[in-house]
Each structure stands twice: as structure tokens, then as C-alpha cells.
Amino acid sequence: MLGRHQPAWDFIRDHFDYLSRAMYILQQGASKMDVAFYQKRTTYARPVTGYEPEDLLKAGYTYGYLDPETLQGRDTVVQKGVLAPMKQAYKALIVRGSDVLTVQGADMLAKHARSGLRVVFAGEIPSYLGGHHDPAGHAYVNHTLRALRHLDNVHHVPREDGLSEVMESLGIMPRTRIRASAFTTKWWPIWRETADGHAQYAFIYHDGEENSAGTIEFQSTGRPYRYDAWSGAITPMGIYSRQGSTITIHLTLGPHQAVLFGFHSDEQHAFHATATSAGVLDVRQVTGGLRAIVGSSTSGHSEWIRTSDGVIHNVPAVSVAPFSLDNWTLVVEHWDPPTPLANVSADASRWNSTHHLESLVSWQHIPGLEHVSGRGYYETTFQWPPANSTERYSSGAFLSLGIVIHTMTVSVNGHALAPFDILTHARLDITSYLVAGERNTVRVVVSTTLANRLSVIWDSLRTSGAPPTGLFGSDTKPPGNAEYGLVGPVTVITYRKVDLAEDDVTKQPSA
Structure with a gap:
């Protein structure tokens, strides 16, 4: 337990403040998930397990589990192919061959499929009817599920694993598509959205012991911000790319590090950088344009910044290399x-x-x-x-x-x-x-x-x-x-500031 008998006690406030800010954001709006698994449990002799392969998570998909009772809930309706649009907004429902069926569950699967929800049968079409020994019940469930196969939005794949490729082939993309540099990288996403749609929030956790790098494609049209839960600072992103309804941000995460992003859909996108060379340490949005933070050159030449107007700017690096203390x-x-x-x-x-x-x-x-x-x-x-x-x-x-x-x-x-x-x-x-x-x-x-x-x-x-x-x-x-x-x-990294405006042709470092 934490208390005054521990040397960290006088400094632990920073950690509690971090948790409070992160939890505040993670309670905004509703949690959104990409897909749902049908799951009915009739025994709990061992801890409940779900979809054990990690391919969905590694690709950035979020998912939950729905039992027959939940599938008939008041909010569990289908609109425009989305299940529970005001809540999790699932874009597909996955039914595995090992799942336990009920008459009620089969009815709900059929109802939602006929309402336009995409249903994926992974492996065999399930046939085990939990707690029901009436042959007529078995026949009813089997007939109900097999009758769905002629629907265009119902799909049958031979395996219960590898579902990330199946989702992508069906055009079902995650709200946070992860493209990590190493296959072993585990970045777990959480996505939340306010009821008015004006703000979306993404929480990304790195479940690993080494630094990892990659990109995430966020499905949002909002202006991106970095939410620093340690300091409380909310800063507009200076480096990102945007194409249609997708915003791509490059990330490097340390072991067990988590980051928060917000996307403000009620704001216009500002002039920003889309890519930089390695010697550019940061790009900040300031009044009138951008401010590039340029360190020492990694190549012996000037550094460069590509901005959202398509221009590539050459910017001078500093000559003083980082020095240790x-x-x-x-x-x-x-x-x-x-x-x-x-x-x-x-x-x-x-x-x-x-x-x-x-x-x-x-x-x-x-x-x-x-x-x-x-x-x-x-x-x-x-x-x-x-x-x-x-x-x-x-x-x-x-x-x-x-x-x-x-x-x-x-x-x-x-x-x-x-x-x-x-x-x-x-x-x-x-x-x-x-x-x-x-x-x-x-x-x-x-x-x-x-x-x-x-x-x-x-x-x-x-x-x-x-x-x-x-x-x-x-x-x-x-x-x-x-x-x-x-x-x-511990090192000191010197830098120079270079101000960029959208209509600049020649770029000069600021004094």
C-alpha cells in the first residue's frame, strides 16, 4: 500500500494526477468497438476466455462479447448496418463454430442479420444447443442459422482465427488501424466518442518491454490533439497526414507507455507538417503558421519538412551535437x-x-x-x-x-x-x-x-x-x-526554431 513509509510518497501526486486525467477522458462519451463476438456461457468452471489469437488487436481492432440476452436489449438495434449505434456501434458480429446456441440467441442473430448487420460465421456453423434437449429446438436453431447464408451481408469463413484479414477483406476497418514496425508489437487501442460527435478520443497502450515504432490510421475527420495526462497540456498536433476521413500519426512508444489523442470534429484543420527528416525534433502549431524545432543534422546536410500544402522546406540544422551531463x-x-x-x-x-x-x-x-x-x-x-x-x-x-x-x-x-x-x-x-x-x-x-x-x-x-x-x-x-x-x-539537445507560413517560399530560422 502507498503511504508515508515509502520514499516515493511525496512525489506520488504526479501519478495520481495522471490517472485522474486519463480516467476522465476514458469516461467521455461512449466506448466504441469495431466488431462483436457472440458468446454464450453455460458454465464457469474456469476463467472465461474469449478470442485468444492476437491478430485483431495487433491490427487495431477493438471488440466485445454479446450474449443472447444482450442481443435483445433496448439499445441493441441495427441502423445502417451498425449494431447499437448509440453505444458501441459494432460493424460486424462474429459467430464461431464452438459457440453455444440458444433458441433466443438464434432468433436475435437472424433478426439483426436481416436488419443489415454483417454476420460472419467463423469455422463450422455452430450446432450445440445449451440446456435444450428437444429435437425440435435443435432443428429450429439449425434451420434458422442456415437460412441466413443466402443474405449478402452474411459470410462464412473456414477458420476461427485470422479474423483481421477476414474483416479487412469485407471492408470492415478498425477505427485505429495499427501498422507497427514489428509483428511482435502489441499496441492496444480504446476509442471513445461523444454523443454529439464533436469529439473522439483514442487511448493507445503499448504492452511490451522494448521501444516500438509505427503508425496509426485514425478514422476521424477532426483536428488532432495530443492530450498529455502527465502535465494536463492539450496541444494541437503539428505533424500528421490526412486523406479523406483518415488521419495518420507516427508514434514511438516506450515500454508500457500509453498516449492519448483527441479529435475535435467541430474545428477546421490548420496548416501542419505531414513528414519530416530525422533531425527535425518537433513541429508546433503557432499563430501564423508552424514552428519547427530543428536539432543537429543526422546526415551532415540540412533537414527538411513537408507541409500540408505540398511544399518541401529545407531547414538548417544546428552544428552542436547533443552533449552529456x-x-x-x-x-x-x-x-x-x-x-x-x-x-x-x-x-x-x-x-x-x-x-x-x-x-x-x-x-x-x-x-x-x-x-x-x-x-x-x-x-x-x-x-x-x-x-x-x-x-x-x-x-x-x-x-x-x-x-x-x-x-x-x-x-x-x-x-x-x-x-x-x-x-x-x-x-x-x-x-x-x-x-x-x-x-x-x-x-x-x-x-x-x-x-x-x-x-x-x-x-x-x-x-x-x-x-x-x-x-x-x-x-x-x-x-x-x-x-x-x-x-x-542525461543529455542536452540544442535546437533552433524555424518559423514556417503557408505561403512562404524562403524559410529562415527565427532569432
Whole structure:
């Protein structure tokens, strides 16, 4: 449980704020799904499983499960080929050969199919009638389902898996079509839409342990925004492509990272970029046009931006490569067990130690910190602009923090930076806080779990007089030593701003 006995307690508010903002968006309007599976359960002897292949999810399809009772609900009607249009708005209903039928379920399948809903029989047409031993009932259900096969909107495919290809062949596209760079990538989408249709929201979660990249094609005509649930910022997207009712956005997601997008259908699309070279770090929509954030060149040449008017703009890169911050002073606040250990009302026994680090490493590799838990206060300085900079137009900088292990807060010259996504290699714009001609101070505060300290006193721990146990009283082992602290690399990425207007011919960096 979270509480004051954990080093992260004073910083956990950022996480709760993130959850509250994300949950607020995920309660807007109605959840929309692409397809539904018919599913009737007559026994729950084991956990209920659904469609186990991952091909639908990997392609971006969202789906749910409907039993016979739900299929006859008040909102479960078909309009223009869509089931429950005011709710989930399913575009097809899938019935598998292994499904359990009922007379009521067969009637509802027939009713919705004849109303225009696309029905896909995957595998054999099901014939098992749950809880019904009347031969007449079996005959009725079999006749009812087989009579549907002549309908143009009813399809029969030989297999129960590989349904993403079936859906695509029928022209049923997901609202969030995922094209990841690796087949193993798992990006799970959620799509919500307000009742008036003025806003749609997409939540994308990356269920993986490595960084992954790809594109998502969103079925929306609305102007796209990035919703940052960590800071609360809502920012119009500066880079995306649009064709008809499809908006395509390129994404790179860290392990277990989630992102939120909003699409505002009551707004006109503004001038935007559609593609950039690798050295363009960002494109922002500003009054009068766009502002490109251009870093150092990856090719030794100028960078480029293609804008929505079809023009390709060559933009100059900065000559200063990103540079790392080293020579850190680390003050560690040790959190030791209270004395006596059984005093659960006492706070941890705290004391400080100071360490000088030429480069950043985990606490496991710092003498005296191998089994320490607590908080770390890191500080270093750097010259701005860089000593090797001759740039006239080097107008800003990002601070890249590398891997965030637990919690982290950052300040520059005493100015606290806004909360940021800890599940990716955070890159924070620190331009507003830099002081030219001086050494600028970066301060990073991290917290740890108590695992490394608990491992030392594991055999002394007692709960109600008993040693620690695992699930259902099983034996458990002390936690192994975890990576702690700021491990970096922490780098400063210089950039220049280049302003673009829709009718520009020659592009110049802004001063």
C-alpha cells in the first residue's frame, strides 16, 4: 500500500494526477468497438476466455462479447448496418463454430442479420444447443442459422482465427488501424466518442518491454490533439497526414507507455507538417503558421519538412551535437528501518551521505549504496550556450533524461519542470529557464522502493508473528537487488526554431 513509509510518497501526486486525467477522458462519451463476438456461457468452471489469437488487436481492432440476452436489449438495434449505434456501434458480429446456441440467441442473430448487420460465421456453423434437449429446438436453431447464408451481408469463413484479414477483406476497418514496425508489437487501442460527435478520443497502450515504432490510421475527420495526462497540456498536433476521413500519426512508444489523442470534429484543420527528416525534433502549431524545432543534422546536410500544402522546406540544422551531463553531486537520503523494528508508527530512520559521480550509474555500483533505499538528490551544471557553439540561431534546448526507474522530479536553475511521462526516455524543453553566459544548474530528485534495504533485514521481518510469505502462504524469497537512481544518460539537445507560413517560399530560422 502507498503511504508515508515509502520514499516515493511525496512525489506520488504526479501519478495520481495522471490517472485522474486519463480516467476522465476514458469516461467521455461512449466506448466504441469495431466488431462483436457472440458468446454464450453455460458454465464457469474456469476463467472465461474469449478470442485468444492476437491478430485483431495487433491490427487495431477493438471488440466485445454479446450474449443472447444482450442481443435483445433496448439499445441493441441495427441502423445502417451498425449494431447499437448509440453505444458501441459494432460493424460486424462474429459467430464461431464452438459457440453455444440458444433458441433466443438464434432468433436475435437472424433478426439483426436481416436488419443489415454483417454476420460472419467463423469455422463450422455452430450446432450445440445449451440446456435444450428437444429435437425440435435443435432443428429450429439449425434451420434458422442456415437460412441466413443466402443474405449478402452474411459470410462464412473456414477458420476461427485470422479474423483481421477476414474483416479487412469485407471492408470492415478498425477505427485505429495499427501498422507497427514489428509483428511482435502489441499496441492496444480504446476509442471513445461523444454523443454529439464533436469529439473522439483514442487511448493507445503499448504492452511490451522494448521501444516500438509505427503508425496509426485514425478514422476521424477532426483536428488532432495530443492530450498529455502527465502535465494536463492539450496541444494541437503539428505533424500528421490526412486523406479523406483518415488521419495518420507516427508514434514511438516506450515500454508500457500509453498516449492519448483527441479529435475535435467541430474545428477546421490548420496548416501542419505531414513528414519530416530525422533531425527535425518537433513541429508546433503557432499563430501564423508552424514552428519547427530543428536539432543537429543526422546526415551532415540540412533537414527538411513537408507541409500540408505540398511544399518541401529545407531547414538548417544546428552544428552542436547533443552533449552529456557528467560530474554529478549525489546526496542520498538513506531510509533505514526504525528502532525497534516492530514500531510500525515510526518513520524510517534517515541520514544522508554525499557522493561525487563522474558518470551516472545505478546505486548498486556505488560503494556504500548497494543495499540502500531512499531518495537521491542529483545536481550538476553546464555552460549555456555551449562553449563550442558558434550558432547565431541556437535558440533552445531539450533535457533528455534517459531511463526513469521509479519517480523523478527535475528543476533547472530553481524552476520546477512540469510532470512528465516516466515510461519513456523523457525529453523536456528547458529553454525558458536557461540563463545565457552562465553555468546553469540541473537538479534531479529520485526515489526508490524499499526492496534493496528490506533484502538485508528479510529474516527479521514479522507480520502477526510470522515471517513473510507468498500467495496463499507459500514460501517467499527476499527481493533481489534492483536498479536504483538516475542512470541516464542525461543529455542536452540544442535546437533552433524555424518559423514556417503557408505561403512562404524562403524559410529562415527565427532569432
